[in-house]
Amino acid sequence: MPGYHHDLALALQLADIADAIALPRFGAADLQVTAKPDLTPVSDADLAVESAIRSRLAVDRPDDQVVGEEFGGSAAQVQGRRWIVDPIDGTKNFVRGVPIWATLIALIDGPPGADPVVGVVSAPALARRWWAASGTGAFTRFAGGPERRCRVSGVRSPAHASLSYSEPAEWRSAGRTRQFQALLDACWRTRAYGDFYSYMLLAEGAVDIAAEPELSLWDVAALVPIVIEAGGRFTAIDGQPSGGTTVSALATNGLLHQDIMALLNG
Structure with missing residues (x-):
């Protein structure tokens, strides 16, 4: 490489x-x-x-x-x-x-x-x-x-995790209101820092989960290597590779990824 x-x-x-x-x-x-x-x-x-x-x-x-x-x-x-x-x-x-x-x-x-x-x-x-x-x-x-x-956190349970997200209306438009509410209910703390900031806080270990249901390429491309190089994981909500062209985003510290994917795809 x-x-x-x-x-x-x-x-x-x-x-x-x-x-x-x-x-x-x-x-x-x-x-x-x-x-x-x-x-x-x-x-x-x-x-x-x-x-x-x-x-x-x-x-x-x-x-x-x-x-x-x-x-x-x-x-x-x-x-x-x-x-x-x-x-x-x-x-x-x-x-x-x-x-x-x-x-x-x-x-x-x-x-x-x-x-x-x-x-x-x-x-x-x-x-x-x-x-x-x-x-x-x-x-x-x-x-x-x-x-x-930058290093992601070591939090292993959603019950101890801090989530940052964007606008609830976006989840409603994406037909994921129920799944989004399940994620909110599962987490220790939720805040809508929004946009790029959610993912940078995740890379620093200040939050543990960041997610958005709909994004354009330019919204997400720069975030991916920073999260990954900080030790986190970055995929689409359904777990597909980010690929630089994902239309949704789920970033976690890696330890929480499977649990959060299950909540958002349940």
């Missing part, structure tokens, strides 16, 4: 570029927000961040494909190297002044369905960043301090 340390270094530079654009626009009085066809918001910061990342990749990785939330592209049937970009994950938070948002950058290298091999999550309003590449471990840094390694 090739090493990806040069790609990880580039992804971290891309995150620096994104932070420099997005953070000054957070809370800006002149922030421009419009609605996409699916009625989700998009801000001028989303567009500017993705444009800047694409421009840098065109210079440094001109032969690679790019798939982004705002300007499209398809990785489903593409072979080889493709970068997956969510310029601002948590745009609804961003436009309302909630600091839980991040730029997500991932690299997939292989056939359709291959797992991402590089992931960077940069949340400048939280002064946090997380990153990983295959075989290197997962790391985080807070407020420019020293990097530290």
Whole structure:
């Protein structure tokens, strides 16, 4: 397996570029927000961040494909190297002044369905960043301090586990209300931290389970290597491999995975 340390270094530079654009626009009085066809918001910061990342990749990785939330592209049937970009994950938070948002950058290298091999999550309003590449471990840094390694928890029972999730309405839309309620009832503590943050807290061992019933590729790709390199497990809700294209997500510390899958598929 090739090493990806040069790609990880580039992804971290891309995150620096994104932070420099997005953070000054957070809370800006002149922030421009419009609605996409699916009625989700998009801000001028989303567009500017993705444009800047694409421009840098065109210079440094001109032969690679790019798939982004705002300007499209398809990785489903593409072979080889493709970068997956969510310029601002948590745009609804961003436009309302909630600091839980991040730029997500991932690299997939292989056939359709291959797992991402590089992931960077940069949340400048939280002064946090997380990153990983295959075989290197997962790391985080807070407020420019020293990097530290991410490790999932050792919790073995749902009755002792902390769950983080997204919106209950999404589970209802997915026809999984009963199963989701069973999961809530089984866990010691439940909180809706939502979006990327659920999975980064899991990678740090602060929560033990994170799950969402419906996601796009750019929502999930950067999260996968960080969770896996932290010692966790990341699959679709039904247990299928994440493959970088999963439309649902279940991440756990690994020890809880079979029990949680049974609850969500019962």
